[in-house]
Amino acid sequence: MSIQYYIYFCLALFSIGVVGVLTRRNAIIVFMCIELMLNAVNLLLVAFSKMYYAMGIKGGVVSNAGIDAQIFVFFIMVVAAAEVSIGLAIIVMMYRNTHSIDINFLNRLKN
Amino acid sequence: MNVLEILFYALSVFALASAIMVLISKNPIHSVLWLILVFFAISGHYILLNAQFLAIVNIIVYAGAIMVLFLFVIMLINVKKDKEPQKQLFVKFIGVIAGGSLLTLLIALVKQTDSILGEKVLLKEGTIGLIHPLGKALFSDYVIPFEISSVLFLSAMVGAVLIGKK
Numbered sequence: 001m002s003i004q005y006y007i008y009f010c011l012a013l014f015s016i017g018v019v020g021v022l023t024r025r026n027a028i029i030v031f032m033c034i035e036l037m038l039n040a041v042n043l044l045l046v047a048f049s050k051m052y053y054a055m056g057i058k059g060g061v062v063s064n065a066g067i068d069a070q071i072f073v074f075f076i077m078v079v080a081a082a083e084v085s086i087g088l089a090i091i092v093m094m095y096r097n098t099h100s101i102d103i104n105f106l107n108r109l110k111n
Numbered sequence: 112m113n114v115l116e117i118l119f120y121a122l123s124v125f126a127l128a129s130a131i132m133v134l135i136s137k138n139p140i141h142s143v144l145w146l147i148l149v150f151f152a153i154s155g156h157y158i159l160l161n162a163q164f165l166a167i168v169n170i171i172v173y174a175g176a177i178m179v180l181f182l183f184v185i186m187l188i189n190v191k192k193d194k195e196p197q198k199q200l201f202v203k204f205i206g207v208i209a210g211g212s213l214l215t216l217l218i219a220l221v222k223q224t225d226s227i228l229g230e231k232v233l234l235k236e237g238t239i240g241l242i243h244p245l246g247k248a249l250f251s252d253y254v255i256p257f258e259i260s261s262v263l264f265l266s267a268m269v270g271a272v273l274i275g276k277k
Contacts, residue, residue, distance in 0.1 A: 012127055020133065022205075036133065046156075067248050077172050079260070090274060
């Protein structure tokens with residue numbers, strides 16, 4: 001499988017996430033679209049790691065080429081989990097204050 | 112076209128269709144369920160790339176923990192679905208145009224990089240995605256970021272409690 005198909009697929013997934021952020025007003029859906037973009041990037045990192053692994057095998061180098069990308073994906077997942085907990089707490093607090101999760105209420109951070 | 116390519120295309124179409132359904136479904140709970148399907152498709156991609164550790168972690172962390180958190184919050188705040196405000200049609204149209212332009216631009220850029228085009232991705236084989244090499248790398252070369260991420264979790268926990276309390 002050539003790398004460009006993975007790149008095109010991940011770009012399409014990322015763009016769908018961007019469209020979701022731009023077109024929806026429900027804050028939770030916007031947040032879910034951000035998760036979608038994070039996952040597209042994760043998948044692209046793993047694809048690149050396997051590409052460099054294949055290149056390392058072809059060049060005769062031993063064999064741990066590309067392991068860094070997978071560690072990076074692991075750390076991205078860690079940060080995403082922390083980010084989700086904080087973000088959902090903020091959304092719940094916003095709902096408690098305004099009784100809505102419309103992101104247009106957030107156009108001013110005061111009140 | 113061998114079976115791996117067929118699996119790649121099937122998983123890709125499945126993921127893209129589910130991602131579009133996340134956007135166009137009106138009910139937020141349906142959006143969450145479609146997003147879980149996207150994550151399962153991406154886990155299938157990881158398995159196809161023989162990144163078994165990340166496939167399992169993706170299912171456990173994303174589909175298991177984060178999506179349950181989303182469902183929990185949606186059911187907790189109980190938004191009426193007819194009350195969800197819609198953006199104007201003009202703004203939606205502009206958003207779709209902007210996303211499509213971004214996709215076109217990025218694909219055009221990728222098509223110009225001839226140093227990586229046509230490089231093969233190793234499917235189904237390779238040992239770097241297994242738990243043993245990843246664990247050795249994580250606890251030898253990356254042990255300081257690993258410990259720092261525990262501090263990050265602690266601060267996230269404190270922040271969530273602090274935000275949720277008042």
